[in-house]
Amino acid sequence: MSTTKIINRCQALFDDLDFTAVGDWKAADSTRKVIGFMPVYVPREIIHAGGMLPVGILGGGDQLEVIHGDAYYQSYICRIPRSTIELGVTGRLDFVDGLLFPSICDVIRNLSGMWKLMFPDVYVRYFDVPQNYDDEIGGNYYVNELQELRSGLENVAGRAITDDDIRRSVAVYNENRRLIRDLYAFRVRSPWKAPSSEVYLLLRAGMVLPVEEHNQMLVDYLAAAESQDRAMRDNCRIVLQGSFCEQPPLNLIKSIELAGCYIVDDDFMLVNRWLFDDIPLDGDPIANLAAAFLHGSRETAAKYQPDGALKGKYLVESVRDNAAEGVIFAAPSFCDPALLDRPMLAKAMTKHNIPYISFKYAENSGQMQPIREQAGTFADSIKLWSDA
Amino acid sequence: MKCFVGIDLGSTTTKAVLLDEERRILGEGITNSQSNYATATKVAKLEALISTRLNLFRRALGLGDEGDAFLDEMVLKFRHEQFLEQLEDLHQTCAKLITAERFPANAAAVRETLDAIFGRLREESAAIFAPGAARRSDFFRDIAGSRFMRIGEEVAAEAGLSYDIFLNLYDKSIIEVENRPPGDNLSTNFQRALDGVIANAPQFNIDADAAKESLASALGIELEEVYTVGTGYGRVTLPFDKDHIRSEILCHGLGAHVMYPETRTVLDIGGQDTKAIQVDEAGIVENFQMNDRCAAGCGRYLGYIADEMNMGLHELGPLAMKATKNVRINSTCTVFAGAELRDRLALGEQREDILAGLHRAIILRAMSIISRSGGIKDQFTFTGGVANNEAAVEALKKVIEENYGKVTININPASIYTGALGAATFAHRALAN
Amino acid sequence: MSADKTPIEVVKEPSMLKQKAMIAENYRKLTGAPETGRKVVSTYVPGNLNELIMCFDMVNNLPEINAIQNGMRQKSRGMIMEAEKMGHSEDVCTYVKADIGMMAKGNIAPNGEPLPAPDLLLLSYTGCFTFMKWFELLRDEYGCETVMLQVPYEGDGKVTENMRNFVVKQLKEEVIPTFERISGVKFDIDRLRENLRRSAAAEDDLVWVLQSAKNRPSPIDAYFGGVFYIGPIFTAFRGTDDAVEYYRLLRQEIEARIANGQGPITPEGDMGSEKYRLVVEGPPNWTSFRDFWKMFYDEGAVVVASTYTKVGGVYDFGFRHDPDHPLESLADYCLGCYTNRNLPQRVEMIENYMSEYEADGFLINSIKSCNSFSAGQLLIMREIEDRTGKPAAFVESDLVDPRYFSKANIKNRLESYFQMIDQKRQGAAAA
Structure with a gap:
């Protein structure tokens, strides 16, 4: 299968604001249930273990006309909750039997309660995670939260979710994470062969497809991309740091690339790459999920860094490990966590002589000209600097 | 005759409405708000009185709709008389400034x-007020100002004098004249106007004696202003006590109710703000929402767009109506509007398509304010300056149908008087209670 | 939250003088710490552990209160702009920016003396995500030690055993040991119990005062006046004898007002006759606090209940600090703070206030800085309108950024709102 064919499929899934693929999956069997989740991380393994389909709800992008959603929010609040409400009140999320709101900011937190009031028939859970990474303290708390989640999901599924069910699902998701790691490694090696707009669309497809299908898609894409000849351009290599809860318009990613920057690392849809390593298949699966969260998960603006000296270290390492030449900070407008985090990360960049630029975007940003200009200037300046 | 006055002091125009005891509209008047609210109030009320006298005249003469043309003609003559009177005032005021000290x-x-300039102005003024002549504005300042510039330049050149001298005289005088509304000559001007029409327009076939008698009786009716209510942004500057002030939300809701008693939802998009108002069957406001501190989607936004495109505000709608393609504009932020516009143009989009998208964007913004206030209930009344923009109305109708199905949409040609009408109705109610 | 230097010259009740002295004393302790050698901890109002802090003889510095003080003194604008110059986004919380800007401008306390760098940041992460980033930023500036107390959100509208245990465990194993190490004082649970006992006594009187608004006319304004009444209990005084005394005095004063049939005190003396009783959601604006208040009392509008006065603890539904269960009750206190409650709980609480306090209407002051409060308020408004049938209004401003306070705009909406209530009343009376 060609990359074009695969990406076309992903693009169609991405463009479909009615989630037809999910509706079709559900319609195939009347007992099937769908659990939606918002950014940035939920343990999809437990949903999958209950025979249900986890579906990423990532806002409405730049093609959804938001009317009712705007009625619920003041102008100084970001876009993703408005478009998500618009999707809800226009019936586009009627297939959702449960919706998880991860603990990432006050806006998404409050949206969980709004959803309870607006959609009382849906299982709504605010998914809290520990900001304390001690096994006995934050770990215990998190294990119990996961157990509560598990029992809530059992109610939706109408069946028990056993440890073995979870282990089997962990294995499938380990595979998914492995493939995505491979995809990212492939892009680091040969970014001209895996444009970031394609990588992004592949990840988005994973938000609506069953994971088994997504795994096959990733395998196919990697094979096709590997064998395909594409022209290498004289681009610089950058890390894109966006604390992406609200998603960037696809045009933003394309614009950065067109402006002469290869994106060699990013934090799009962190749920895919939240955990660094495979989760062990033996032992207590819930405890394993918890341990992976505490000791082997990524940093992002919504997560506390207990050691001030380590603030921003992960980004410095990403630049180094991926042979990047600079960082582009692209925060969603009105995103408190991302925008408050940015000065600290920027400081770490300065300390390590890593060039960076910053701008804001919204999921429905229409104009890309300023972004093309900034990214283009950045790319040029990096080249000049490295030539000198 | 007892009458009830409503004054709406808006940020750009000031409106006045007079009602009789049966709550029938006697007269309506409008003027620029200028810098001085007190004058604006006086002028608007005077204008309303003029239209009241005309209405009374119409009633006295027993004219139905067939009298419209005749009355229109008479109004023109009257306006002309009034214009000449103010022109004379302007002339005198300018002349007073010409002293030996200033021009040794x-x-x-x-x-x-x-x-000579004023002579020419007087001469050509008849043409300005001729039937069928297009005037860009009815306000004295607008007419006199633009003609003064043209004629002044010519005449000054002929005389070998600097035009700046006259421009300066004009500038120094116009505010003074504007703040001195024509006052006591209403009756004379009306009579002159009537004489003029009878003499020059035999096609109306009017019984001159009956008409003169009717005019005399209409002018003779004493108008007793029993109660006045003020509203609008400038209302705090009105020299009224609190009982005579109502918020423009309440007045707008009631005004729309008076115009269309079945109205339940009112949308007003003005220059400065957007209001969504829900009223009950008696016109009482049940809920209202206004745009938040962000001015996105107000009439002002169209002003920015017009500036950005180097067009007149009133040209935007007609151009947008020529659109053949849907262009989605996401930003109604006035700050970003220019950038988004240029970006779209650079991408090769057509101006009319972009403009249609912008109009839809404004309407979407208004829809979310309506949604915030409780949605749209039948019937729906649309008021404010943007209600005169056909592209905005078209977009509104479409969006309403998409979201609320079939709804009766009322747009009154006199919608600019909605707030003043509500205020006058409050004045009537205040006395009735 | 403090009356200090905000000129309430008309009437100076003993409680006001008392509070003013308490605040001045705390700032004296803070700015004098370098000489006295006392250790300083910075922490937040919601979920603040004053009783525990007192066990270690440390002085309590609350950055929100500094921001409020700077807001009321018209100093916050310059501080915010300073922080924006340093690279902080115009989009984010102005408490944070006022704090960072204050530091950049020498960290001068309201008494004119420099505030010392804290020895410890106690990140009581309760009901607001921004707190976490705020203290990461402060830690970056001060380079001092930070201890985190994560308070889980009541996502399902209740406190579970797991949540309570988590908080207690953090207190026992992280917070208390850190305090012991920094202060050199050994933790004494009996001392904590004594502090909690005093807290509970003050809380009883506070609740009595807040509930006095059920009277007609209400003897207090539970929002504009309320922010003064909650001052001591929300800040560095809960658990002190001073706070007990303050609330005793306050209660006596309010008792007298009820006996005399008096309405609330305003900055211009007693309010005229009570025309509208309102429930208010959201924090006040501090830079135009008096202008804002005046728009209410000039119209005879009194706030009979507010949610902002519950942000540092919800006491009016029965919770008290409990000396018999010291750590557990600290946990319950943190877990129960207003913005740690989910939206359905907030709606129920407001609905309860609307009926219990016989309110005529509901008003939201939506604050740009505070997503914790603001995100979802428009749904809260809709729910309250539907459930109570009472009219609601919505105005917008900011905490300490004067650029976001439009006096004409807010006044226009409030006037329209009061007239709408009038009109509805007349309509109802006519029917």
């Missing part, structure tokens, strides 16, 4: 030239 060398020449 050429006071006489300046005076002579000024007289």
Whole structure:
């Protein structure tokens, strides 16, 4: 299968604001249930273990006309909750039997309660995670939260979710994470062969497809991309740091690339790459999920860094490990966590002589000209600097 | 005759409405708000009185709709008389400024030239008020100002004097004149106007004696202003006590109710703000929402767009109506509007398509304010300056149908008077209670 | 939250003088710490552990209170702009920016003396995500030690055993040991119990005062006046004898007002006759606090209940600090703070206030800085309108950024709102 064919499929899934693929999956069997989740991380393994389909709800992008959603929010609040409400009140999320709101900011937190009031028939859970990474303290708390989640999901599924069910699902998701790691490694090696707009669309497809299908898609894409000849351009290599809860318009990613920057690392849809390593298949699966969260998960603006000296270290390492030449900070407008985090990360960049630029975007940003200009200037300046 | 006055002091125009005891509209008047609310109030009320006298005249003469053309003609004549009166005032005011101290060398020449300018202005004024002549504005300042510039430049050049001298005289005088509304000559001007029509327009076939008698009786009716209510942004500056002030939300809701008693939802998009108002079957406001501190989607936004495109505000709608393609504009932020516009143009989008998208964007923004206030209930009344923009109305109708199905949408040609009508109705109610 | 230097010259009740002295004393302790050698901890109002802090003889510095003080003194604008110059986004919380800007401008306390760098940041992460980033930023500036107390959100509208245990465990194993190490004082649970006992006594009187608004006319304004009444209990005084005394005095004063049939005190003396009783959601604006208040009392509008006065603890539904269960009750206190409650709980609480306090209407002051409060308020408004049938209004401003306070705009909406209530009343009376 060609990359074009695969990406076309992903693009169609991405463009479909009615989630037809999910509706079709559900319609195939009347007992099937769908659990939606918002950014940035939920343990999809437990949903999958209950025979249900986890579906990423990532806002409405730049093609959804938001009317009712705007009625619920003041102008100084970001876009993703408005478009998500618009999707809800226009019936586009009627297939959702449960919706998880991860603990990432006050806006998404409050949206969980709004959803309870607006959609009382849906299982709504605010998914809290520990900001304390001690096994006995934050770990215990998190294990119990996961157990509560598990029992809530059992109610939706109408069946028990056993440890073995979870282990089997962990294995499938380990595979998914492995493939995505491979995809990212492939892009680091040969970014001209895996444009970031394609990588992004592949990840988005994973938000609506069953994971088994997504795994096959990733395998196919990697094979096709590997064998395909594409022209290498004289681009610089950058890390894109966006604390992406609200998603960037696809045009933003394309614009950065067109402006002469290869994106060699990013934090799009962190749920895919939240955990660094495979989760062990033996032992207590819930405890394993918890341990992976505490000791082997990524940093992002919504997560506390207990050691001030380590603030921003992960980004410095990403630049180094991926042979990047600079960082582009692209925060969603009105995103408190991302925008408050940015000065600290920027400081770490300065300390390590890593060039960076910053701008804001919204999921429905229409104009890309300023972004093309900034990214283009950045790319040029990096080249000049490295030539000198 | 007892009458009830409503005054709406808006940020750009001031409106006045007079009601009789049966709550029938006697007269409506409008003027620029200018810098001085007190004058604006006076002028608007005077205008309303003029239209009241005309209505009374119409009633006295027993004219139905067939009398419209006749009355229109008479109004023109009346306006002309009034214009001449103000022009004379302006002339005198300018002339007073020509002193020997100011113009030691050429006071006489300046005076002579000024007289010539005003002579020409008077001469050509009949054409300005001729039937069928297009006027961009009915406000004295607008007409007199633009003509003064043209004629002044010519005449000054002929006289070998600097045009700046006259422009300066004009600038110094116009505010003074504007703040001195024409006052006591209403009756004379009306009579002159009637005489003029009878003499020059035999096609109306009017019984001159009956008409003169009717006019005399209409002018003779004493108008007793029993109660006045003020509203609008400038309302705090009105020299009224609190009982005579109502918020523009309440007045707007009631005004729309009076115009269309089945109205339940009112949308007003003005220059400065957007209001969504829900009213009950008696016109009482049940809920209202206004745009938040962000001015996105107000009439002002269209002003920015017009500036950005180097067009007149009133040209935007007609151009947008020519759109053949849907262009989605996401930003109604006035700050970003220019950038988004240029970006779209750079991408090769057509101006009319972009404009149609912008109009839809404004309407979407208004829809979310309506949604915030409780949605749209039948019937729906649309008011404010943007209600005169056909592209905005078209977008509104479409969006309403998409979201609320079939709804009766009322747009009154006199919707600019909605707030003043509500205020006058409050005045009537205040006394009734 | 403090009356200090905000000129309430008309009437100076003993409680006001008392509070003013308490605040001045705390700032004296803070700015004098370098000489006295006392250790300083910075922490937040919601979920503040004053009783525990007192066990270690440390002085309590609350950055929100500094921001409020700077807001009321018209100093916050310059501080915010300073922080924006340093690279902080115009989009984010102005408490944070005022704090960072204050530091950049020498960290001068309201008494004119420099505030010392804290020895410890106690990140009581309760009901607001921004707190976490705020203290990461402060830690970056001060380079001092930070201890985190994560308070889980009541996502399902209740406190579970797991949540309570988590908080207690953090207190026992992280917070208390850190305090012991920094202060050199050994933790004494009996001392904590004594502090909690005093807290509970003050809380009883506070609740009595807040509930006095059920009277007609209400003897207090539970929002504009309320922010003064909650001052001591929300800040560095809960658990002190001073706070007990303050609330005793306050209660006596309010008792007298009820006996005399008096309405609330305003900055211009007693309010005229009570025309509208309102429930208010959201924090006040501090830079135009008096202008804002005046728009209410000039119209005879009194706030009979507010949610902002519950942000540092919800006491009016029965919770008290409990000396018999010291750590557990600290946990319950943190877990129960207003913005740690989910939206359905907030709606129920407001609905309860609307009926219990016989309110005529509901008003939201939506604050740009505070997503914790603001995100979802428009749904809260809709729910309250539907459930109570009472009219609601919505105005917008900011905490300490004067650029976001439009006096004409807010006044226009409030006037329209009061007239709408009038009109509805007349309509109802006519029917």
